[in-house]
Amino acid sequence: MRRALLAGVITAAQHEALLWGLGEPPLPRSVAGHPDAESADTGDEEASRLAHEAWLLAAEQLLRESAEYSVEELRRRARQVRDSLDESGAQERFDQRFDARSLRTWRDAEGRHQGHIVFDDEMGAWVDSILAAGLRPRRGGPRFMTDEERAASQDLIEDPRTNDQLAYDLLMGVLRAGSLASAEDVFGARQPGVRLVAVKDLIGPRDAFGRLTTVAHLEDGGDVLPGSMIDRALCDTGTVTVTVDSCGNPLDVGREQRLFTSKQRIALAIRDGGCRWRGCTVPASYCEAHHIDHWCDDGGRTDVDRGILLCRFHHLLLHNQGWRIRRDHNSEFMLHPPAGRSNPPVPLPSGSAIRWAWDPPPPLMRKHWRAA
Structure with missing residues (x-):
């Protein structure tokens, strides 16, 4: 990454985003001067070497993609890669962000109520999903809808409120309706939700606290959630198993249906x-x-x-x-x-x-x- 920066392949901002997202590369334990070099057995040394090579692979891939993404998106993708490679660290970073969650409200000098929220990863994804469900027609959502859905979408597009005002009113509606309202009362046809995607074959090993050591990715955006979130989701929601071939393609359903299921x-x-x-x-x-x-x-x-x-x-x-x-x-x-x-x-x-x-x-x- 340093060579790419000096050669002008990436900007200083892109270099900082990649380095912040990926973190420092893990050094193989066989490297002279590594604190565990002498005590590491062959298996640990091999695992350490593979972790180092995986980090290098990730850095090379991100460098090739750097021209296609904004600095923020590049930082996000680098963070996703790091959490995928460092599954134990992903749990620790999730815990840190969860502990930092907060809600603070106050009145300003003109008597207006104001607030500041710091979300944890899961609830942040939920809020994104709520806003996406309510504002999708404004943001260029899919066009293939029923007549009733199309009419509701057109009403929203023509609504004189700004997106920020619509988002505010939507969240206040959620707070007011609470658990007594049906999904259609608040969101219309599309109910919000958060879908986690995990590689099934990797679900199994647990750490000393009994937590799954693998990670899951949010379907939208790919951000990482730790194994503890997979465990909780398996307890109270259903699962869908998608079996893919070596190119990522599941079996087809033939030509009977015009639209994808x-x-x-x-x-x-x-x-x-x-x-x-x-x-x-x-x-x-x-x-x-x-x-x-x-x-x-x-x-x-x-x-x-x-x-x-x-x-x-x-x-x-x-x-x-x-x-x-x-x-x-x-x-x-x-x-x-x-x-x-x-x-x-x-x-x-x-x-x-x-x-x-x-x-x-x-x-x-x-x-x-x-x-x-």
């Missing part, structure tokens, strides 16, 4: 992480599922391996300006320019926080990457 949308969210247009950071819940093979013209199937998540803006841009996304079997999705343009096709990599599970680095980069 809710379970397919979950699979697309896990595989894509959000809009896959280059540089776009719109989360999965704001995206639409695009058939890369046109339903009518190309006999397109409603299969996950032939679908891709795009935000409303880029979905419309693709259809209105003649862009095409193509894929050869299970190879990478490629964005092709409109006819008449000489631009080469551009790959559309997944933004999923767990894409390492099916998207290994180039073979010449590292060995034993999955173990790391």
Whole structure:
């Protein structure tokens, strides 16, 4: 990262964001001068070396992606990678942020009530979900709705209140309604919620306190929550198992259905992480599922391996300006320019926080990457 900064590949702000997000690289225990170098057994030494290589892989990947993301998004992705690599540390950092939660209210000189909230990770995600459910039509949510939903969305778009005022009124409505209201009374058709995504095969090992040592990622955004949150979710909510192949694709449902099912949308969210247009950071819940093979013209199937998540803006841009996304079997999705343009096709990599599970680095980069 230092070399990239000196070479002008990344800016000082990007370098700071990456370093803050990733933290210092773990040194292999075999390195001379490491405090545990002499006492480490062969297994510990190998695990330490793999952790070091995994950190280097992450840094290289983030450097390659740095031009596509804002400084804030780069910092967020680096933080997600660090929490994925350092699962015990993820629990500690979650605990620190949980302990820092607070709500403070006061009156200013004009007698107005004001407040300041510091959220813990889970409740912050819940509030984001509540606001997204209420304000999605203003923020470019999916267009495919029932007539009733479309009318409600149009009313919200034409509402004279600002987004900040709508957010305030929505949260006050939640506080007033409490547990006595039905979801439709407050949120309309789409109920808010937080979905955690975890690699099932990694759920099992526990630390000395009995907590799961693996981590989960939020479906929207990919931020990390520790194993203790998985345990709690398994106690009081249901689970959906998504079995994928080596490219992240689950089985298809054939051509009987025109639109992707809710379970397919979950699979697309896990595989894509959000809009896959280059540089776009719109989360999965704001995206639409695009058939890369046109339903009518190309006999397109409603299969996950032939679908891709795009935000409303880029979905419309693709259809209105003649862009095409193509894929050869299970190879990478490629964005092709409109006819008449000489631009080469551009790959559309997944933004999923767990894409390492099916998207290994180039073979010449590292060995034993999955173990790391």
